[in-house]
Amino acid sequence: MACTAEKLAELSLAGDEDWAAGVPNLQKNLRILSAEEIGLAKMLLHEGQKHLFEHWPEPGVGDEGKKSFFDQISRLNSSYPGGLVSYIENAKRLLTDSKAGKNPYDGFTPSVPSGEVLTFADDNFIMLEEAGIKEARKAAFVLVAGGLGERLGYKGIKLALPVETTTGRCFIQHYIETILAMQEASCRLAEGQCQVEIPLVIMTSDDTHAPTLKLLESNNYFGMKSTQVTLLKQEKVACLADNDARLALDPNDKYKIQTKPHGHGDVHALLYSSGVLNIWQRAGIRWVLFFQDTNGLLFKAIPASLGVSSTKGYHVNSLAVPRKAKEAIGGITKLTHADGRSMVINVEYNQLDPLLRASGHADGDVNCETGFSPFPGNINQLILELDPYIEELRRTKGAISEFVNPKYTDSTKTSFKSSTRLECMMQDYPKSLSPLARVGFTVMDTWLAYAPVKNNPEDAAKIPKGNPYHSATSGEMAIYRANSRILKKAGVRIADPIIDVFNGQEVEVWSRITWSPKWALTFNDVKRKLKDECSVSQRSTLVLNGQNVFLDNLSLDGTLIVNSIDEAEVRLMGSVQNKGWSLEHVDHKDNSIPEEIRIRGFKIQKVEQLELNYVEAGNFSFKP
Numbered sequence: 001m002a003c004t005a006e007k008l009a010e011l012s013l014a015g016d017e018d019w020a021a022g023v024p025n026l027q028k029n030l031r032i033l034s035a036e037e038i039g040l041a042k043m044l045l046h047e048g049q050k051h052l053f054e055h056w057p058e059p060g061v062g063d064e065g066k067k068s069f070f071d072q073i074s075r076l077n078s079s080y081p082g083g084l085v086s087y088i089e090n091a092k093r094l095l096t097d098s099k100a101g102k103n104p105y106d107g108f109t110p111s112v113p114s115g116e117v118l119t120f121a122d123d124n125f126i127m128l129e130e131a132g133i134k135e136a137r138k139a140a141f142v143l144v145a146g147g148l149g150e151r152l153g154y155k156g157i158k159l160a161l162p163v164e165t166t167t168g169r170c171f172i173q174h175y176i177e178t179i180l181a182m183q184e185a186s187c188r189l190a191e192g193q194c195q196v197e198i199p200l201v202i203m204t205s206d207d208t209h210a211p212t213l214k215l216l217e218s219n220n221y222f223g224m225k226s227t228q229v230t231l232l233k234q235e236k237v238a239c240l241a242d243n244d245a246r247l248a249l250d251p252n253d254k255y256k257i258q259t260k261p262h263g264h265g266d267v268h269a270l271l272y273s274s275g276v277l278n279i280w281q282r283a284g285i286r287w288v289l290f291f292q293d294t295n296g297l298l299f300k301a302i303p304a305s306l307g308v309s310s311t312k313g314y315h316v317n318s319l320a321v322p323r324k325a326k327e328a329i330g331g332i333t334k335l336t337h338a339d340g341r342s343m344v345i346n347v348e349y350n351q352l353d354p355l356l357r358a359s360g361h362a363d364g365d366v367n368c369e370t371g372f373s374p375f376p377g378n379i380n381q382l383i384l385e386l387d388p389y390i391e392e393l394r395r396t397k398g399a400i401s402e403f404v405n406p407k408y409t410d411s412t413k414t415s416f417k418s419s420t421r422l423e424c425m426m427q428d429y430p431k432s433l434s435p436l437a438r439v440g441f442t443v444m445d446t447w448l449a450y451a452p453v454k455n456n457p458e459d460a461a462k463i464p465k466g467n468p469y470h471s472a473t474s475g476e477m478a479i480y481r482a483n484s485r486i487l488k489k490a491g492v493r494i495a496d497p498i499i500d501v502f503n504g505q506e507v508e509v510w511s512r513i514t515w516s517p518k519w520a521l522t523f524n525d526v527k528r529k530l531k532d533e534c535s536v537s538q539r540s541t542l543v544l545n546g547q548n549v550f551l552d553n554l555s556l557d558g559t560l561i562v563n564s565i566d567e568a569e570v571r572l573m574g575s576v577q578n579k580g581w582s583l584e585h586v587d588h589k590d591n592s593i594p595e596e597i598r599i600r601g602f603k604i605q606k607v608e609q610l611e612l613n614y615v616e617a618g619n620f621s622f623k624p
């Protein structure tokens with residue numbers, strides 16, 4: 001039952017005058033409540049929530065608090081598919097299962113699914129990248145960015161963190177500029193008229209909404225039209241105090257329910273209820289691409305994986321990378337039920353080990369002979385085909401299978417250490433799909449596709465060597481490594497990396513090479529920009545910021561920065577040598593250094609560089 005305003009008013013008028021008799025402190029206050037509030041109160045009593053009113057004083061005392069209590073209840077009711085009744089009923093069921101130790105995958109046997117495994121730069125990869133760029137004009141992007149990033153502990157929003165500190169471009173800037181470059185490249189490929197604006201939705205939360213909006217507004221949406229960007233704010237859900245799903249009151253405010261985030265799975269209900277999906281459908285959009293807040297490599301994997309979706313006709317395509325056992329990313333798993341049902345789904349990292357142990361794999365989540373878990377690691381980049389997605393959401397209203405993770409005080413599992421809540425994950429969307437849905441996945445190399453920034457320096461330093469740190473240090477180094485490897489594959493002589501330790505993490509340090517998305521989106525773009533033999537030394541920094549910059553027999557040992565407008569065609573030739581930029585070690589505890597720098601463990605010392613700026617149209621050659 002979804003408790004709409006009409007339904008609540010109806011409830012309030014329904015006979016049975018004594019409905020509040022069991023809660024005298026509520027009954028005394030009925031005369032100050034509106035019809036809608038009475039409807040909500042009835043619903044709460046019906047759902048076993050009378051404790052919420054037991055401390056209420058006489059009418060006239062704390063009436064404002066009572067009103068704000070119902071305002072909050074009304075918000076909690078309307079922001080959950082099916083309303084608070086459904087929330088509480090779902091919570092009771094999941095808490096009972098959790099107490100009984102019921103395995104959500106009971107009856108299912110896990111096995112390794114088969115999917116598309118891509119090899120960077122081979123003919124198939126190049127073909128898929130071209131197909132993906134062509135499809136991009138029919139894509140919409142959805143960035144889930146409501147998370148607080150508790151594990152990273154950074155004070156600001158993660159979208160404002162620099163992807164790398166050579167240019168200092170932040171995550172949201174990088175994402176927007178790449179989407180704009182894809183929009184332009186895709187339109188170029190479409191013969192005839194093409195005036196597409198690829199839409200971007202950003203899911204925020206109370207924790208991230210205001211700073212995200214401020215970041216966008218104060219930077220002119222990083223070049224995107226403000227009308228192209230839609231912010232959808234997710235609401236938190238009510239906390240649960242005990243196994244009977246009694247809602248938890250805030251210890252500091254007896255008229256307030258404690259709330260916590262419901263998880264990134266909210267994105268589906270929000271997209272559905274906001275109506276944007278229908279707008280997109282009418283505009284001819286075919287693909288919805290979901291992504292997370294801090295993966296600076298992600299867009300290197302997007303063209304080819306969108307190509308996979310379009311050539312394979314996948315309704316759901318999850319991006320994956322080889323996974324190290326116990327790594328904090330879910331495993332993509334085929335689950336086959338005793339009754340014959342089967343699905344390919346993400347099994348979250350904390351559930352994979354118990355599931356494997358319970359189904360005859362005594363060692364649980366371990367690496368196989370390849371040195372990796374046999375289950376590909378889900379990086380939570382999903383590509384959904386819009387038409388079947390809308391059809392499914394019309395059925396489910398965007399509700400996603402939920403879970404609860406209470407921390408019990410002891411083995412009797414009768415009370416919790418602190419209140420809990422229901423949670424949901426966006427990658428669980430395929431769980432409710434019919435077996436006929438075409439659900440697939442695409443595996444790419446980690447160095448190309450996945451380098452999130454999730455862990456603070458202390459925790460990252462504790463991660464055993466060889467396992468990914470997922471820190472600001474590794475996230476930035478991964479950008480340089482990927483760009484160096486891509487150029488190397490395209491024929492540039494790139495020096496081998498050195499090993500260094502920053503904030504207790506041992507990493508490979510490659511030449512600091514970065515390019516703007518306009519310079520290259522695909523491997524073919526990169527190859528087109530390289531003429532004749534080029535080389536870059538390990539201590540070098542190269543920043544390419546412009547659409548038509550060509551490296552032609554360039555040899556770099558130092559720092560070279562090139563900025564050029566689209567109408568300028570620039571050829572870089574000869575040998576550039578200077579003192580360049582070096583990496584200076586800094587400690588993450590050194591408060592004299594800005595937080596976004598010290599969490600990396602290094603800062604860039606800009607000693608000497610050559611900076612070239614081309615601001616007029618024309619053909620230019622540079623040779624020192």
Ligand SMILES: O=c1ccn([C@@H]2O[C@H](COP(=O)(O)OP(=O)(O)O[C@H]3O[C@H](CO)[C@H](O)[C@H](O)[C@H]3O)[C@@H](O)[C@H]2O)c(=O)[nH]1
Nearest residue numbers: 144145146147261262263264292293329330378379380452
């Ligand atoms: O209520 C929330 C919680 C999170 N997020 C957003 O969701 C994304 C993912 O959040 P986390 O980084 O905290 O996610 P986890 O590391 O817990 O795990 C998720 O990301 C991993 C890959 O990075 C794996 O794919 C894993 O299976 C998946 O659940 C972030 O962009 C975050 O901002 C929200 O929008 N709202």
